Amino acid sequence: MTAMAAEPRPVATEEAKPDPRPGREVYRDVLAELLGQDERLVCLDSDTGLFSSVDWGKAQERYINLGIAEQNLMGAAAGLARSGRIPFVNTMATFAATRALESVKLDIAMNNLPVRIAATHGGLSAGHLGSTHHSLEDLGVMRMLPHMTVLAPADAAATEELVRACVDVPGPVYLRLGRGATPDLGPGLPPLRIGRAQPLREGGDVTLVATGPYPVLAALSAADELAAEGIAATVLNMHTVKPLDTAALAAAAETTLGIVTVEEHWAAGGLGSAVAEVVAGLGAGCPVLRVAVRDTFAAGTGGQRHLLERNGITAEAVAARARQAVHGRGGAGFSR
Structure with a gap:
């Protein structure tokens, strides 16, 4: 067998202390900061409750809650993107990848629009809600759509890095987030670059x-x-x-x-x-x-x-x- 090229890095175990904030809350906080700095950005919500405690300040008019209507959410995002905005749309992963898929495909991907789909409860992270809320198809569905960039951060720090990095990515982006906090991978990791392992x-x-x-x-x-x-x-x-x-x-x-x-x-x-x-x-x-x-x-x-x-x-x-x-x-x- 070949020798290791580098000393093993510390591994987060099940006993490791996670970042107290789930990745979706890290995303929320970074997005609120970015909206205050960049007037192109708009936050479209589907009544997720994720933003109920956010003080948007001068960006208040760029937070819009469309209610539980995911197809409309994607259509509205496409229209805003056509008008020069960069919408971040928010819903659960299974709803983004299945219920709203036609709108994502025809309104967003077909037109190569800069819509960022922030999909929480990815994978089995909504396991307490049963199979209807599991999202085990979303990466496959989204990567098949032309122009779509598909991101899945591995911890809270990576979530922040990728949210900031995806703002100016050409075309649509699908960002897969979980529900609860997960262990950090640790300090000293190489910086993230979209498209590079x-x-x-x-x-x-x-x-x-x-x-x-x-x-x-x-x-x-x-x-x-x-x-x-x-x-x-x-x-x-x-x-x-x-x-x-x-x-x-x-x-x-x-x-x-x-x-x-x-x-x-x-x-x-x-x-x-x-x-x-x-x-x-x-x-x-x-x-x-x-x-x-x-x-x-x-x-x-x-x-x-x-x-x-x-x-x-x-x-x-x-x-x-x-x-x-x-x-x-x-x-x-x-x-x-």
Whole structure:
């Protein structure tokens, strides 16, 4: 096995203290600040309650609550964007990606308009509300739309970085946020750049590519477990699902024995599919193994971590897939 190229960074564990603010609240606070500085920005709400305590100051007229009417929300955002504004629209991820999809597709994406869709309760973070509110399709749906940039920050600090960075991105942006607070990844990380993977570990045996808070934490924990066995894993935080960092994936396919993708999403259509498409196009012969939710609805209710474990999105599953790649038993498929 190859040696680690760098000392392991501190890993946030389940006992680690999270930022007291959920990512959606970090987003809210940054957005309120930005609206006070940039008159192009408008906040369109769907009665989420997220902004009830915000003092908008001189930006008060640029906060508009349209009520629970997601299609209208997207249509109004498209009209404002056509008029030179940069709207941030706010709703739950499953409503943005399914209920309002026609409006997102025809009004926003087709016209390549600078609308920022801030989608909270992504993945299984609304697990207490049951399958109707799980969002396991949104990354796949949104990355298929032409012109759409798709972002999934892994912690509170990354949320702030990506909100600030996305303001001047050309065309529409989908920003996937969770519901509750999640552990921080720690200090001293490389800065985020939209469209570039963030390297968290370096290793020459296998590459773990993850998106979103708990998948990234699972990849980091799996890298620790693998290191104890002499397997050196590169860990990439793929906070930008579209445009995908094809250069980083090409390097992984050329220099490591396999790629394992980790996501809080159905196996079809999401990060794993996107990575497999890139690697297949390279003709590198590098296996891509996925850790994702299988082709089934995540039954029942419960906390986000409970449902992730129940659906096999764990460090143990990531490590098992990495071993398969390293020892030549990769093949196609995903965990469980």
